[in-house]
Amino acid sequence: MEYTILILILPFLSFLILGLADMRMKNGLAGAIGTASLAGVTLLSYLTAFQYFMRGRTAEGVFPTLMPYNFEWLPFTTQLHIDMGIMLDPISVMMLVVISTVSLMVHIYSFGYMKGEKGFQRYYAFLSLFTMSMLGIVVATNIFQMYVFWELVGVSSYLLIGFYYTKKEAIAASKKAFIVTRFADLGFLIGILIYGYYGQTFGFTPNFGPHGELASNTLPALALGLMFIGGAGKSAMFPLHIWLPDAMEGPTPVSALIHAATMVVAGVYLVARMFPLFIGYAPEVLHWIAYIGAFTAFYAASVACVQSDIKRVLAFSTISQIGFMMVALGVCTSTDPHEGGLGYMASLFHLFTHAMFKALLFLGAGCIIHAVHSNEMSAMGGLRKYMPVTHWTFLIACLAISGICPFSGFFSKDEILTACFRFSPAMGWIMTGIAAITAFYMFRLYYGIFWGAEPDRQLPANEGTHTAHTPHEAPLSMTFPLLFLAAVTCVAGFMPFGHLISSDGQSYTIQLDKQVAITSILIAIVSIALATWIYAGKKQPVADRLARTFQRMHTAAYHRFYMDEVWLFVTKKIIFRCISTPIAWWDRHVIDQFFNFTAWSTHAASDEIRDMQSGNVQQYSIWFLAGALLLTLLLLV
């Protein structure tokens, strides 16, 4: 399967071409090149997936791990070296499909959404770079290669979020995203170094001592825990989630790409990739991941209930769903799917389905924003009449994320809940409750956009530039991705996911746990009904009364429980004032002065010896001879 190298090369080439040509290229051509290369990647990914799963299993009943390419890049010792290559195993192949599909949809969608924007070419160049880096993460043959592409994802997401670089909020958001994830990556890097040093490899099968002496040590657990911090940063786990809501300042298709299918699930992928090690060396770290995931899921869901900016609602819902995936991984206790390893499959299944329906939601939100020129829910309402395609696809996605049968989200969420119940009933009930909140806020969003009172459209929405007009359906380039993703969302749940991916690689047949399934559907329906009761009408007396009664809580949740303020306090008041200021003083007065002194003494010395270079050949010869004799003298004495 040597052609897999093209999956990385194509987007990179497209990045180079678009990036170098930049404004000299026509918009349409730039978009066409970017999209064509991505279409190529998508086809190749499908081909890879098809061939890979059709090759069949080995004698042990697992799909083999293939490495079509792997070359040694930086050798340190005979054992420890950094490689670059391509690795194919069930999860990397699955991720290839997810990333390329969503990215292709975003590429097509952007034709319509970004039409006429300044920097269209740059936009497509960055998209290509981002896709390339993300694909690089999933096919990495070792943790270090993963880290290299991981950082590339960080850089390219920075570029994409800050795409509107004349907008102050966008600049701040891109910086925030970069710094927060970079801060988390520090943990990742330290983890990698510990892992490499003690495990004597950067590969995924370490060697902790000849008889595993170090395995019983806390070192592997420490390394894996630190790596998870990196994953938590990218996957926006509490309290490192603060960058994600702000990152909505980027163009909406970018949000669909970054915050649905790719960058934010990198952390989940990382944990899944290191899963055998977590089980083997650090099961307790895995449980901590579960607790963090559960708390994040709850926190984000509660914040999502009161946001009024539709992209922010989706952002928090993403954080919450990523929390679900982390929980599913965290509740695993063994690699056997029948004995507590179910969560692994459930998590990746949810990753797959969530990528599709969340991309659909974001792209749908993009259509809506495109139509009403605002992110605020107050500017929407009653849009179902004007935008039928967007309305129906959005509804499908909402049903899927709420876990209604037969949409894809139902199946994957059901597996997650089953895994949680097997871990402990408490965890199961907590996650079921969060799932109920999910259904509630998603339908609050849905009713707020498509039902309810229409705002007064006679007022100009944006002074001068956009005259008020009735909203209309988006062009085909934007609705096609919606329809495609909606179709996937409808059928993806029926795919035999357990046959392809499971924690021990053996084929696993998904059985719906009837009890869990019925409970979760019932609870979801109740939540939806509740949301309908509160939000579907033209006037919303219940909602207003609730907000008044619990005003404190409402305000706190609206301000995301002041997490940003906490971080600001920690950085500005504590770190800057108590640590940075003294260091700055030391730097300015001691370090700088030392170098000033060096410079001064160098110049002085230089002045002293200038006579040596007199220009007289006779004198040169004397120096020559003197030097030779001096050296002789030195050696003889």
Add this chain to the structure above:
Amino acid sequence: MDLIAILHMHAELSLTAVFILMFLLDLFLPTPQRHRLRPMACILLALQLLANLWPEEVIAFGGMYHSTPIASVLKSVLTVGTLLVFLQADTWLQREDTRYKQGEFYLLTLSTLLGMFFMISAGHFLLFFLGLELATVPMACLVTFDKYKGHSAEAGAKFILSALFSSGIFLYGISMIYGTTGTLYFDDIPSRLVGTPLQILALVFFFSGLAFKLSLVPFHLWTADTYQGAPTTVSAYLSVISKGAAAFALMAVLTKVFGPMAGQWSQMLCLVIVTTITIANLFAIRQNNLKRFMAFSSISQAGYILLAVLAGTPQGMASLVYYIIVYIAANLAVFGVINAIEQHTHGQIEREDYNGLYRTNPKLTMVMTLALFSLAGIPPFAGFFSKFFVFMAAFHSGYYLIVFIALVNTIISLYYYLLIVKAMFIQPNEQPIGHFRTTVPMRISLLVCVAGILVLGILSGVYQLLNDMSLL
């Protein structure tokens, strides 16, 4: 005597063939066809490269000639470097006062290259000396190539007088070796070296002879005057090719022949390295003439190369060759830019002339900046890795203090390299050098250099390959 052995000396034989062909072309090519000399020289040299593509171990004439795989790699590297110099010489050799003798330029350069080849793979001091002389005497003619112009004649005189002096001392050293050991074969000498005072004197005299070529302090004083006076192309050639060959030969002889006296020569090298790097840096700071500046820069670079010699290990040998490759790329890029600007403006080579160059010639400025960054050893350019490997080699052999002093000196060198970058980018200038396009050969050579600077560091395989070869 087995005369067939001569056939095994691919590199030297093919280079001689190129030389003879060029000689015949120069003699018999009619005047209207003479512009064909330039492409012919480049093509022939490229073909010669093919003859030397497969590195192998060759011993001929009873050990008089001994070529190792790593030596043939270096020969290829030097040939590529010479090819780049030929490309850069293009504009200069089209001038009215040089055009009629351009054949001589190629012939003289090729014969110095041949001398270096012999020097690199000598197995006997006599052959070594002949190679050294062959590499030196035609060089003096090259330095005076612009003999009616500027300081070229003065530079040539200073070069040849200093060279004669150093050759005399070198020969004296060899005679002492013969006197104390009774042989000049490299293979036989080590067993008879015991470190008597006379042998120490021989070692120092031998070393001074090569130190002259490498321009180490205090044998370096000719360098600045010669570089400044010589045509820029010749300075470039002197600074990289000649220096690379001498460094390799020095390391080969010190480890192979003077192995038993390693205690003595490492002591000597330590002193010379520290003084070379430091004094060259101190002088480089005050230079405004870019060619003089590059002279001192190349002296300090030679000091860094010596760190690899000091290590005296196979790792040192690999890092030495790697350093030479990277150094050739970076230094030839700098000299190429200096050359292009000098030819375009008829002689502007002061640092002030470069003020504001970025506005008018952004591409040349970028090339120059990259090359200077590489020389200063800023990651991720190749120069960083070459310095890193050299330091590692010396570090592994236990010379911590020397490595530390060298590291401090890289900071000083950063200052003066950045002075030029600052001049080009930041210093305002009312009348910067106007925009111009360089010739195609020059652009090719600069492109190759830039590729080398950017790629050599990232491709770890290059160093790995050299390391494997020098282990043999």
